Amino acid sequence: MGADHGRTVPAPPRVRRILVATVVPLFVLTVVAALALWPRHGPEPTGGANVPRHHGTVTRVVTEPCPPTPEEPAGAAGRCGTVTVAAEQGPDAGREVETPIPAGPGAPRVEVGDEVILVELTDPADPAATTYHIAEHQRGTPLVWLVALFAAAIVAFGRWRGLAALGGLVASFAILLGFVLPGIGAGRSPLPVAIVGAALIMFVVLYLTHGISAQTSVAVLGTLGSLVVTGALGTLATAATHLTGFGSEDATTLSMFQGDVDLHGLLLAGIIIGSLGVLDDVTVTQAATVTELARANPGLSRRALYRAATRVGRAHIASTVNTIVLAYAGASLPLLLLLVADSRPVNEILTSEFLAQEIVRSAVATIGLIAAVPLTTALAAVVTTAGRRGPDDDPAPPAPRSPRERDEALEALGGAPAERWPGDPRSTQAAW
Secondary structure, eight states: OOOBSSOOOOOOHHHHHHHHHHHHHHHHHHHHHHHHHOOSSOOOOOSOSOOOEEEEEEEEEEEEOOOOOSSSOTTOSSOEEEEEEEEOSSTTTTSEEEEEOOOSTTOOOOOTTOEEEEEEEEETTEEEEEEEEEEEEOOHHHHHHHHHHHHHHHHHHHHHHHHHHHHHHHHHHHHIIIIIHHHHHTTOOHHHHHHHHHHHHHHHHHHHHHBSSHHHHHHHHHHHHHHHHHHHHHHHHHHHTTOOSOOSHHHHHHHHHOTTSOHHHHHHHHHHHHHHHHHHHHHHHHHHHHHHHHHHOTTOOHHHHHHHHHHHHHHHHHHHHHHHHHHHHHHTHHHHHHHHHOOSOHHHHHTSHHHHHHHHHHHHHHHHHHHHHHHHHHHHHHHHHTTOOSTTOOOOOOOOOOHHHHHHHHHHHHSSOOOOOTTOTTOOSOOO
C-alpha cells in the first residue's frame, strides 16, 4: 500500500488491493459517522457567574497567630495573616492589594515572589465593595517549558518518526477536544461518539506515525477489531454489574451541571478511549514483530511466524497488564486510601460502585488487549506470507553454503578461516 517510515516486507499487489478494499470503506464509514454525530452547537454553560481572575505577584507575606475557635485553641496549626500582591490585571492593575493568607484543605502556600491568580469577589450587600483572594499559583510558564522539553526529547530521539508522533498526539487532542467532548456535552450518546472518535484517532495517528503500508493497515484492522471486542465486553460487564456511572465525585458533580449527560455511556466511552492507546502499542508491535521475523528468516512458515510472534506478544502482554493496573491505581490513590480508612467489610468495599467501576474498567481493557495479540498476529502472518507456495506456506529448504561462504562467515564471527581436515574439504575443525 505504499512506503513505511521503516523497512517492511512488501506485500503482493493482490494483498495490497484487498487491504485497500477493506480499510478505505472503514475509513469512509468512520468519517460519515463523525459528520452525522458532529455537535451542531456546544453545551450551554451552567456553572453560574464567571468570577474575574487576574494575575499578580506576591510582594509581602505577614503571618500572625490564628484566633482561637471552639474547635481549635489559640496558636493551633495553621497560617493566618495577610498577603500583599502586586496586581498585573484587572481594575487595580499596577497597584498592590491585600488578601488573606489562603487557608483550608488544598490551599496554596505562597511566598514572596510567587506568581499567583487573584479572584475578585463582590459583596452581595454592597456591589461597590470588592475583595481579592488568592486562588492558585500561575503554572503557565513551567508547563510551557516542560512541554517544550517533552517535544525536544521526542524529536531528538525519534527524529522524523518522533516528529510524526508529535503530529499524531496533536491530532488526538484535536479530535478529543473538537469532537468527542463537545459531542458528549451536546447531549449525544457517549458510546457511539467515543467509538467513532477512537476510530478517527486510530486512523490518523497510526498512518501519520507509521506511514501508509500493509504493516500499518494490519495494525489498524487489529486495533479496530480489538476496540469492537472491548466495547461489546464493556457493555455486557457494566450491565451485569449494574453500574450507573455515578462511581466518582467528578461524575456526580457533572450530573449537577449537565443533567442530560448519560453517565453510564460516559463510563463505557472512558473505557474505550482509555484502551485505545495501549491497543495501538500492542497491534503496532505485533505487526512489526511479524514483519521483522519474516525479514530475518524468510524460510519461516505462516504457522511458525504466528507462533514466534505470539511468544513476543505474551511477554508484551505480561508487562502491559501490570502497566494498566498500576496506571489505574496511580490515578486512584485517594480512592485506595479511602478504602484503607473504610471500616466496612472487604467484600462490601470491593462490590461498591466506586471500586467495582475501576475493576470493570481494568478487566475489560485487559481482555481487549489480550484479544489484540492473536488477532493482529494472525492477520500480519497471513499478509506477510501471502504469495508463497505450498499447502502450509513451507518454502524449499535453503541451499547449502559453499566452503568459501562458510569461511567468510567464520571470519565475520571469529577471525581467520580454520584449517580443514586432510581429505575433507567440508571440515571447519582446526587441525591437531
